[in-house]
Amino acid sequence: xxxxxxxxxxxxxxxxxxxxxxxxxxxxxxxxxxxxxxxxxxxxxxxxxxxxxxxxxxxxxxxxxxxxxxxxxxxxxxxxxxxxxxxxxxxxxxxxxxxxxxxxxxxxxxxxxxxxxxxxxxxxxxxxxxxxxxxxxxxxxxxxxxxxxxxxxxxxxxxxxxxxxxxxxxxxxxxxxxxxxxxxxxxxxxxxxxxxxxxxxxxxxxxxxxxxxxxxxxxxxxxxxxxxxxxxxxxxxxxxxxxxxxxxxxxxxxxxxxxxxxxxxxxxxxxxxxxxxxxxxxxxxxx
Numbered sequence: 001x002x003x004x005x006x007x008x009x010x011x012x013x014x015x016x017x018x019x020x021x022x023x024x025x026x027x028x029x030x031x032x033x034x035x036x037x038x039x040x041x042x043x044x045x046x047x048x049x050x051x052x053x054x055x056x057x058x059x060x061x062x063x064x065x066x067x068x069x070x071x072x073x074x075x076x077x078x079x080x081x082x083x084x085x086x087x088x089x090x091x092x093x094x095x096x097x098x099x100x101x102x103x104x105x106x107x108x109x110x111x112x113x114x115x116x117x118x119x120x121x122x123x124x125x126x127x128x129x130x131x132x133x134x135x136x137x138x139x140x141x142x143x144x145x146x147x148x149x150x151x152x153x154x155x156x157x158x159x160x161x162x163x164x165x166x167x168x169x170x171x172x173x174x175x176x177x178x179x180x181x182x183x184x185x186x187x188x189x190x191x192x193x194x195x196x197x198x199x200x201x202x203x204x205x206x207x208x209x210x211x212x213x214x215x216x217x218x219x220x221x222x223x224x225x226x227x228x229x230x231x232x233x234x235x236x237x238x239x240x241x242x243x244x245x246x247x248x249x250x251x252x253x254x255x256x257x258x259x260x261x262x263x264x265x266x267x268x269x270x271x272x273x274x275x276x277x278x279x280x281x282x283x284x285x286x287x
Contacts (some may be wrong), residue, residue: 001077028265031055031067032268032276034058034209037053039208064137079101096120097259100260101262107208110209114194120195130207131207133205133209134182140200142173146168147187166248170192222248225246
């Protein structure tokens, strides 16, 4: 009886050892530990260019399998298709929701995954004072993003609500595998919306995280072509560049259909957030 018990104990120890080793060697754990070294709760100082490049190089190697995902059958959803029936006002009961997977949430950064069925949309929204890394794990995603024109240009828009001028930063379809995208507090497309061209998944790292009492509230917007209010303001845009600008008005999202899911990838061995390692004293980019 004792030898059998000893064998079972040895197997359990071996399993725990392998599990611990797998966790330590996982790309997710490496990603988490790198984030711990370069991010702060306040977002200041900004991550240095070498630190950003290093994090992007790690994210570029992440595959769906590394985070416990399997690419879905592209036809196995009830989306209406990218060019389907009025995608911004579709009847939600016919479409699957976007699934949000929480990987890690701390004072300095958040790691999460969004799984999109075909034609699903995350409306235009901002990331105040934040830097966001987005890695498309599989599928195709249309990204449209803006940055505010500075100094702020604000006029009265529909029903006398204020609208603010923004410049188009990105308007393209990204298909995996592709390089990690980065947006910054004042550049790179800090306000963006996502529309799934196919079933797809995106791994996001947000730093610092949304936190309303710290001034980092997520606000949604509706964009209007520049020419809609062009005759009602004194702000002049060079001829031929009108399509690169839009007026943004705050709004409530009426087409956001999302649910929480369970993250099934390698677990993260948490440790106390430490003082970030500054890899360089060079000037910050993208501020």
